[in-house]
Amino acid sequence: MIKYIGKRLFQIIILLFVYVSIVYWMVELMPGSFVAHFIMNPKLTPEAKEALKKQFGFDKPAHIRYLLYMKNFMKMDLGISFLYYPRKVVSVIMERLPRTLFLFVTATIISYALGFNLGKRIAWRRGKFLDTAATFVGIVFWTIFTPILAIFNIWIFGVLLKLLPLNGFIDPNIWRKATISSQEIFKLLILNGGILLLVFAVALLIASRLKTLTAKKMTVWMSLLAVLIISFIYWYTSGYGIYALDILRHLILPIFTLTLLSFAGSMLVMRDTMLEIIREDYITTAKAKGLPDNIVRDKHAARNALLPLVTNFVISLGFTVSGGIITETMFSWPGMGRAYIEALNSQDIPLLVGLLVFTGIFVLIAHLVADILYAFLDPRIRY
């Protein structure tokens, strides 16, 4: 196992270097590349230009510049953003990353949970009304023009029903007197979410050792409830609850939109895998053992169909960093995706390239995690 991970890690590092090199040369070979943009940018002071020249070697030939870029990349230095001058690209990304991650991890989990549950049901009742209806609705949302869905949701829930804020990340009126920055609250929220996930995972592990179905369900639900109560008490007593609530309120609409957009992906993967597995002999055996239908479906069929879904899930998490461009723009959510558009509109090439490079890193990490997880879930795989 360790040996396998090491091997994969090695491959991934090579892939990463190839990827970064491609990104670099792609930009370098474009008309009006790096250099021109640096020199022409009016925001940069002459001193800054000199410093950058030295760091990135703009007066040197292209291949030397490439080596310099790679050297800086290994030091995790992707240059200076023009738009947010004089901040470093990496620091801009690090500020944006948690917001995007929180939004997308939540949305992806919800959409996969929905897709998993729907997928196993419609495969079990193939060709019935639910199958056709869920497939139809799912594909329409899967291929819907994303900005339109966002606009539509904002209009319904924000304008007509006035239930939720239209867009943005925080409501300035609430935060005027705040003694803590939104970023701090955000980090706390992420920590809270992480603990919840961790407890959920541990509860699932414990539950898999238990005998009866009720005991399993109780373990999972009780531990989740406990974490929720403890978090509630924490937020209530610390006085930050109102701010956290504000951020959460702003999260609902983007999450809802993202879930609608993407549940069909996991649903259809689940359905197709289930259809294949339902024909396996061990499903007939499970039925012959006299097990109730829903246990055959959940414990025997869905458990096996879970494997490709988990891989998909982790890899789609990797792409969240870039996948949010449309949604984040429509909801004015100041995350990584929106940074793309901002960087694009202000010709902030270092930030743009930095974001592209970072996305690649993220996807690669996701691949590694998917491999490891797969090995855990499928006893047949031993490396």
Add this chain to the structure above:
Amino acid sequence: MEILSVKDLKMYYKTKLGYVKAVDGISFTLDEGESMGIVGESGCGKTSVSMTILRLLPENAEFMGGKVLFNLDGKTVDLVSLPESEMRRYRWKGISMIFQAAMNSLNPVYKVGDQIIEAMLNHNPKLSMDDAKKKVAELFELVGLDPRRMDQYPHQYSGGMKQRAIIAMALSCDPKIIIADEPTTALDVIVQDKILREMKKIQEKLNMSMIYISHDIAVIAEVSDKIAVMYAGKFVELADSITIFKKPMHPYTYGLMHAFPSVTGERKELTTIPGEPINLLNPPKGCRFAPRCPKADERCFSEDPEYVEVEKGHFVACHHPLEVGEVINFGE
């Protein structure tokens, strides 16, 4: 004592082009402790018979009539008319099954022992985990597996071991009847023979009834008290194993008998039955074997032969049953 009695059972698959008459009026009885074999070419509906009895049928299957009377502890129920929730209680506990493809009958993501325990707990929720494990260990020993292997996954088993585990699983709820559908086809001949003998021993020891399903009449003859020969959805002949070998009455039975070499028996020429089995989709009138039968005449093509008891325990469905010692030539 009669434990299973199947009466004129009919199950058709509905397709776009019409009904596929996979099980078309089958009757037999099975006594406690008795073992029976069902023999026929592939595609004749043998597996459909077992699936119909356990009601493990695909969606397009339709019951067209008949009864499956099952006697459990002095109470007789008709499995055909039972609601699904009731039926579940009879699966595995009443009738369990060893499937054709034993290799794939174990779920790859669960430990073998757990899969057996699952079946036991399903029918007896009060069973404690320790008792269940003890029972699995006993079963493993019974079928000749190392009890320590119960915590292993199916992929760590060899083919023969999987087969034994499947048998252990089939025995786990002390069923009255086990249906073994081609239980050893996927194994090599030596293991095949060994496992069959062991199954026979276990069956006698536990006084269970057994239905073997195979395409190989020689394999089945060793372990069955009586043998039914199936052709195109119908039983054409049924008799005890000795009778069926000594005086087969249906030309098809005769043909089958001479289609397999006998391991121990004398050297003789193998015959093949030319032609293909008829399509079960909307079969024509008359005897279904007629197109391949050298003895067929006009009557055979127009009139369905009745399935009658010609002597005690010997049923046959043929207009022109063979005499003792008669030799027929299928021609080449």
Add this chain to the structure above:
Amino acid sequence: MKEEVIREPLWKIRLRLWMRSFKQNWELFREKKLALFGLGVIIFFAIFGALYPMYPVLMKNIFWKDQEDMFSAMKPYDPIIGYDPFIPGHPSPPSPRHPLGTDPLGRDILSQLMYSTPREFTLGITAALITVVIGTMIGASSAYFGGVVDTFFMRLADIVMLFPTLALLMVLSAFIELDLLKLALILGFISGFGSITIVLKAQALTVKVRPFIEAAKSAGGSDMYIIFKHIIPNILPLSFLYMMFGVTSAIFSEAVLSFFGLVNVRMSWGIMIHTAESQGYLGGEFIGKFWWLWLPAGASITLLCSAFYFLGRGLEEIVNPRLRKR
């Protein structure tokens, strides 16, 4: 049995076989209601787009009989430079003169919609065709040759799949003027070297081990001959299926890039929404009030994208054995 000499030319036999399998597959396809729906939508849009030249003529004869000069001067049904001076304020809601209203610049929405339709088709099909041609050739060659060729293309696919397509296109748009042709080429190449090669290679591998390949080899068929005559025809159904998904993603990508104003196209469904958004008609209360600015274009993008996807899914259930019913 006597050996009969087959005198029919090979192409005739092939055609007959092809017709027969087409008929069988059509029977299967007809059962898939969603796929039929998709096909219907695609045909609808094809006709809708083809009717575009007739639309201004028709409107001219109904509403502009007395103002022929004005009509030729203002071109009120031109999707790009048109303007209707007889309407007091633009954007105007749907009316008999403008069945879907006008946009903030006074242009007719329906004519924009119709004008863009053939362009969406061209873009989608070109991009998908490039993807499939590349994917099929690479998939077939990697499966057939294996070894270095295989390793190279598979690693290449790994790297291509690392790139987030939309973000990459955005970065590219910062450097080059993307027009429809360039966009189609880039989209085609990115997806052609990506995941599709892996899927098609897997399929080609199952073909490669079939006996007729061995037979063709021993009969002295060259590598190219075997790849083109035996392997590629057998993975074509799957390629065709992936083409449908390719069309969906190409049209979608164009719409998104147009929406952000990153494509150098004069008119497209995405541009229509971009116009409405950049003029501030998609904010707050305005969304419901000026629905005709975003709904027709948005619905068209969604319908056409989902139609190709439905068609692809329907074909997948026929082509892909693991999804067939027993």
